[in-house]
Amino acid sequence: xxxxxxxxxxxxxxxSPATVSLSLNGRPGVNEQTREKVLTLAQELNYxxxxxxxxxxxRKTQKNFGNIGFLVxxxxxxxxxxxxxxxxxxxxxxxxxxxxxxxxxxxxxxGDKEILNTIKLLRNSNLVGLLILGTELAEEDAELFYKFNxxxxxxxxxxxxxxxxxxxxxxxxxIWRGMKYLYEQGHREIGYLHSSFSIRNFEQRRLGYExxxxxxxxxxxxQKIFLVEPTIEGTxxxxxxxVNQGIKFPSAMVADNDLIALGAMKAFAQxxxxxxxxxxxxxxxxxxxxxxxxxxxxxxxxxxxTLGKLAIRQLLRRKKNPNAIPQRIxxxxxxxxxxxxxxxxxxx
Numbered sequence: 001x002x003x004x005x006x007x008x009x010x011x012x013x014x015x016s017p018a019t020v021s022l023s024l025n026g027r028p029g030v031n032e033q034t035r036e037k038v039l040t041l042a043q044e045l046n047y048x049x050x051x052x053x054x055x056x057x058x059r060k061t062q063k064n065f066g067n068i069g070f071l072v073x074x075x076x077x078x079x080x081x082x083x084x085x086x087x088x089x090x091x092x093x094x095x096x097x098x099x100x101x102x103x104x105x106x107x108x109x110x111g112d113k114e115i116l117n118t119i120k121l122l123r124n125s126n127l128v129g130l131l132i133l134g135t136e137l138a139e140e141d142a143e144l145f146y147k148f149n150x151x152x153x154x155x156x157x158x159x160x161x162x163x164x165x166x167x168x169x170x171x172x173x174x175i176w177r178g179m180k181y182l183y184e185q186g187h188r189e190i191g192y193l194h195s196s197f198s199i200r201n202f203e204q205r206r207l208g209y210e211x212x213x214x215x216x217x218x219x220x221x222x223q224k225i226f227l228v229e230p231t232i233e234g235t236x237x238x239x240x241x242x243v244n245q246g247i248k249f250p251s252a253m254v255a256d257n258d259l260i261a262l263g264a265m266k267a268f269a270q271x272x273x274x275x276x277x278x279x280x281x282x283x284x285x286x287x288x289x290x291x292x293x294x295x296x297x298x299x300x301x302x303x304x305x306t307l308g309k310l311a312i313r314q315l316l317r318r319k320k321n322p323n324a325i326p327q328r329i330x331x332x333x334x335x336x337x338x339x340x341x342x343x344x345x346x347x348x
Contacts, residue, residue: 004046004047009041013037013038015038019034020038022035023039024038026094027091027094063101064103065101066128067103067104067105067127069104069107069122069125069127069129069130069131070105070107070131071109071131072107072109072133073135073141075111076136077110077136079136079195079199084289085258085285085302089308091308092305092309093131095308096313097312099312105125105127112138112141115141119148128319129151129152129153129315129318130148130152131153131154131312131315132145132152134154134157134166136199137157137200139159139160142164145164146163146164151318151319152315153315155168156168157199157200158201163326165317165327166327166328167307167310167311167331168330169201169302169331169333170330170331170333171208172207172208173333174302175205175208175209175254175300177335178300178335179208179212181298181335181337182252183216185252185342187280189218189219189250189251189252190250190252190254191225191226191249191252191254192206193226193228193235193254194227195227195260196227196228196229196230197229197230202256202257205256205284209225209254226238226239228260230259230260231260231263232259232262232266235260236267238263239268240267240270251344252281253281254281255284257283257285258285258286258287258290260283261281261282261283261297262290264281265281265293265340275295276342281298281341282298282335282341283298283299283300285299285300286302290338291338297340299335300333300334300336301334301335302333307331310331314327314329
C-alpha cells in the first residue's frame with residue numbers, strides 16, 4: 001500500500017497542501033468545515049503523518065469539555081494587527097485550550113462602538129469561559145465585563161484596579177534587561193522610540209525606560225523620547241522626517257516593539273545611517289522577522305506559549321473557584337542578543 005501524503009489529501013479535496021497541514025495540526029487560518037473534511041479524509045485514507053498530526057486526529061474522538069470564547073478586541077486596530085506576535089499568541093491560546101479538550105471560538109470586535117453588541121452575542125453563546133485579548137483594552141471597556149456571569153481572563157493588558165484575572169507581560173522587566181545591556185556596552189545616550197497610539201503595555205515600557213534613566217544616572221532630556229506610529233511604514237516615515245529636520249539621535253535606542261524598531265532600521269538604511277555603527281537598536285517581542293533581517297535585531301523575548309498556557313490555566317482556575325480573589329500574573333522576559341547593538345568604550 002502506498003504511503004498517503006499531505007499532497008494526496010490536498011489533491012483529493014482540491015485545497016492547498018498548506019491548508020491540509022494547518023488542519024491536521026489544529027492551527028488557525030482554516031474554517032471549521034474545511035478542517036473537518038481534511039480530518040475525516042485523513043482518517044479514511046489511514047494517513048500516517050507526524051506525531052503532532054496523530055494527536056490532532058486522536059483528539060477528534062476525545063470528549064470535548066465545552067467552548068471557550070476568545071475575544072480579540074481592537075479598539076483602534078493600530079497595535080493589534082496580523083503581525084507575527086499576535087498570530088503566535090492566538091495560536092498558543094488555541095493549542096493550550098485543545099490540550100485541555102476545550103474548543104476556542106474566536107470572535108473579533110473592531111471599535112469601541114461594537115463592544116456592547118459583541119457582549120450581547122457572547123452572553124447568548126454557550127461558553128464555559130471567556131478570554132479577552134486586551135492589548136488595546138481601556139479601563140472603561142473592561143468594566144463592561146465585571147457583571148458577566150462567566151469566568152473571564154484578560155490577556156496582555158494589566159489594568160490597575162481590575163476586578164478580573166489578568167495574564168500579562170512584565171514590561172518593565174523587559175525594558176530593564178534591554179537598558180542594562182546597552183549600559184554594559186558603554187552607551188550613555190539612550191533614546192526611546194514610543195508609540196503615538198497609547199496602550200497600557202507601551203506606557204509601562206516607557207515608564208520602565210524612564211526609571212532606568214534614573215537608576216543608571218543618565219540624562220533625562222525629553223527629546224530622547226521619539227513619538228512614532230506603531231507600524232514599520234509609519235515609523236519609517238516618522239524617522240525619515242526627523243532626519244530631514246536635522247535631529248541628532250543618541251548612540252542607542254529601545255523601541256516599544258519590534259515593528260517600531262524595524263521601521264526605524266528601515267529609515268536609517270534609507271538615510272545613510274548605519275545600524276549598529278551609528279545607532280544601536282533594541283526591539284521588544286522577538287518576532288521571527290528579527291532574526292532574518294540584516295543586521296539581526298536584538299530583541300526582548302516574550303514567550304507566547306507561556307502566555308497562552310497561563311491564560312487557559314487561569315480561566316479553568318476561575319471556573320472551579322468563581323469567588324477566588326482575582327490574580328494578576330506577569331510573565332518575565334529574556335533578552336535575545338543579536339547584531340543590532342555595538343559596544344562602545346565604557347566610561348569608567
